Amino acid sequence: MKETPLSNCERDFLLKAIQEKKRLDGRQTYDYRKLKIMFGTDFGCCFVELGKTRVMAQVSCALVAPKENRPNEGIMFFNIELSPMASPTFEQSRQSELSVKLNRQLERCLRNSKCIDTESLCVVSGEKVWEIRVDVHILNHDGNLKDAASIVAIAALCHFRRPDVGIQGDEVTVYSTEERDPIPLSIYHMPISVSFAFFQQGTYLLVDPSEREERVMDGLLMIAMNKHREICSIQSSGGIMLLKEQVMRCSKIASVKVSEITELITKALENDRTARKSGGRFGFAESMPQERITAMKKEETSVEMTDANVEASDVVLQAEGPPETSQSVVVPLPGMGQVGQGVKNSWGLEEDEEEEYKSDHDQETAMEVVEKQGHVVEISDSEEEEVVILEPEPVAKVQKKKSSKSHPKESAASKKLHKK
Structure with missing residues (x-):
């Protein structure tokens, strides 16, 4: 299904609002949308909500043969799933241009930046290594999928635990979670991407563009950086010419946003770890306050029932009885009859008397x-x-x-x- 284009009136309205430094959702120019990070029950499952944009990531691992040119390093694989549930423009089981861009961005941001120690994933040199697979599913598309995908991918990798492995001779034994505690991945730093949208050939700048803002923008600049202010990846799209001052200005803004997001991810991981150790609620159970599944369910309130019988008896004694009513006589209209025993017809006669009356009346009229x-x-x-x-x-x-x-x-x- 093709994307519905914006009308000229809507496009002009968005551009005029950006010129006046106003946004549809009430944010300022450099404000990020509300970011929420949740973890699932299993290790490596993470949900991220960036405004109305929702993404999910699941990390899994398997023992495979290493690459020939790198026999002592593990393998990292990324997969992006764009479901029609997220947007009607996405097609099922078909690789689009957007999915290819997201895959390449995650590879440059996470794998090429060497944020994970791939040598620690080697089990037997040249024979068996761990393959880490990151599946990212887009649940709802409301703009800025690149930032949401990078945040959910690095958060899921930090939350993931791989099984422990024992080697005896040529035999490799993989222990379950009941036998041995799983081992976390060796992560050096957390690269996070920040997107900047440019309008009117770089005259105006916005951080974290929404879906409608992405439709009217002229170009996009994505900067992946860690909290140490090290640029891991930078990418520009849209064919706009940016000055050196504009790029430096965006990098300074990105350093502030990356430090805030990194602190939020660290805090979410710490809360999940504490909840698992203490045996409290974690995963989806933590996102359901007061054990309520539906959002519209109301809380129960206690009702005092000690004096209910006394008050009920007083109400019954003080109440007045219903007024006496007499049965009203219903007089039918001409052309209508009544059905019932002991009820006279419209002329006040019984049925037998009525027939005799009709026969005599017919004879009299005939004689007249x-x-x-x-x-x-x-x-x-x-x-x-x-x-x-x-x-x-x-x-x-x-x-x-x-x-x-x-x-x-x-x-x-x-x-x-x-x-x-």
């Missing part, structure tokens, strides 16, 4: 119509023919004749007889 018109009406049905004769006397006589099959001639004759 005949009296008004003054002639006889004959009504017939297809299945059972019924002949109804209505006479215009005061008292009408209704006769019903049922016949399963009648002939048309008989009906005509019956009409003539009735007329006479």
